[in-house]
Amino acid sequence: QKEVEQNSGPLSVPEGAIASLNCTYSDRGSQSFFWYRQYSGKSPELIMSIYSNGDKEDGRFTAQLNKASQYVSLLIRDSQPSDSATYLCAVNREGGSEKLVFGKGTKLTVNP
Amino acid sequence: GAVVSQHPSRVICKSGTSVKIECRSLDFQATTMFWYRQFPKQSLMLMATSNEGSKATYEQGVEKDKFLINHASLTLSTLTVTSAHPEDSSFYICSARAYNEQFFGPGTRLTVL
Numbered sequence: 280q281k282e283v284e285q286n287s288g289p290l291s292v293p294e295g296a297i298a299s300l301n302c303t304y305s306d307r308g309s310q311s312f313f314w315y316r317q318y319s320g321k322s323p324e325l326i327m328s329i330y331s332n333g334d335k336e337d338g339r340f341t342a343q344l345n346k347a348s349q350y351v352s353l354l355i356r357d358s359q360p361s362d363s364a365t366y367l368c369a370v371n372r373e374g375g376s377e378k379l380v381f382g383k384g385t386k387l388t389v390n391p
Numbered sequence: 392g393a394v395v396s397q398h399p400s401r402v403i404c405k406s407g408t409s410v411k412i413e414c415r416s417l418d419f420q421a422t423t424m425f426w427y428r429q430f431p432k433q434s435l436m437l438m439a440t441s442n443e444g445s446k447a448t449y450e451q452g453v454e455k456d457k458f459l460i461n462h463a464s465l466t467l468s469t470l471t472v473t474s475a476h477p478e479d480s481s482f483y484i485c486s487a488r489a490y491n492e493q494f495f496g497p498g499t500r501l502t503v504l
Contacts, residue, residue, distance in 0.1 A: 311491065322484045322498040323435070328491075367434065369493075377423055377488055383434040 283370050285382035293390050298355040300385050302368030305349065311371040312344055314353045316364045317384065323367055327353060358389040393419045393489040397496035404475055405504055411471045412499045414485030420465035421487035426458075429482040429498075441468040475503045 282305045292298045300314075311330055315323035327342040329335045329351065335342045341354040351370075355362055365384040372378045394417040404410050414424055422443045427435040439460055440448040447460035459471040472479055484498040 313492065315495075322482075322495040325492055325494060377493075378425070378437060378440065379493060380437075381434045 283368055283380050283382035285366075285368050285385050287383055287385060289386040289388055291388045291390060292358050294358060294360060296358050296389075298358045298362065298387055298389070300353040300355075300366050300368075300387065302351045302353075302370075302382055303349055304351070304368075304370045304380075306370065306372065306380075307346075307349065309370045309372070312342070312351045313369040313379065314340075314342060314351075315367040315369060315381075316362075317367055318364045326366075355387075358387075360389050360391050363387055363389050393417075393487065393492075393494045395485065395487050395494050395496040397485055397499050399499060400497060401500045401502075403502045403504065406476050407474055409471055409473045410475055410501060411469055412483055412485075412501075414468045414470070414487070414496050416466045416487045416489070419487070419489045421468075421489065422465060423488050424462060424468040425486045425488075425493065426460060426468075426470050427484045427486065429484060435484065438470075443468075472501065475501070477503045479503050 284303045314327045316326050317323045329342040329344045339356045343352045365386045367384045368382040369379040396415045398413045424441040426438045429435050437450050438453045441460045441462040443462045449455045462468040480503045482498050486493040486495045
């Protein structure tokens with residue numbers, strides 16, 4: 280069964296620190312990788328997308344992809360209390376499928 | 392990013408009634424929309440893929456006669472939960488695909504008494 284695995288946490292970091300969120304996936308054919316942020320009681324919000332190996336930076340967020348290891352991560356620099364949320368890793372299904380498979384999410388708490 | 396709206400945001404109904412949820416892409420056209428369901432403390436589960444002008448594609452285990460999907464235009468998809476029961480109480484979220492990414496609506500919280 281194709282899966283996306285995330286450490287459920289909770290992950291707790293102090294304000295200003297770097298938060299590191301990890302995700303592994305089982306389908307080698309996956310081509311598109313996404314990180315969503317979901318606040319409690321709200322719907323997911325797209326944070327980052329990454330399609331090729333390496334790093335992709337957007338403000339305080341950096342996504343890292345390693346297809347050989349089937350691993351994708353999200354780094355949040357200078358973490359803020361407003362970053363406290365559940366972060367969902369999503370991977371498209373085999374090949375060019377539009378469907379996404381979501382991990383269970385990692386709950387992040389940034390302490391002031 | 393692209394904007395997706397949902398209506399209503401919250402609905403409470405009696406067991407046995409039907410509930411319709413609307414999903415609209417506001418600033419783009421979406422030939423494909425997706426419907427998800429999320430139970431408390433669980434991740435999103437894809438229910439079905441809604442295709443404009445054709446029948447929806449349902450995921451395994453999702454009853455197509457219970458969850459009716461209509462995608463009548465490039466900006467509107469509807470999900471109707473027929474004969475709702477308490478076990479259907481959940482957070483229903485739609486998404487639409489734009490620029491190779493999926494953007495989510497704000498969700499509809501359904502409570503069936």
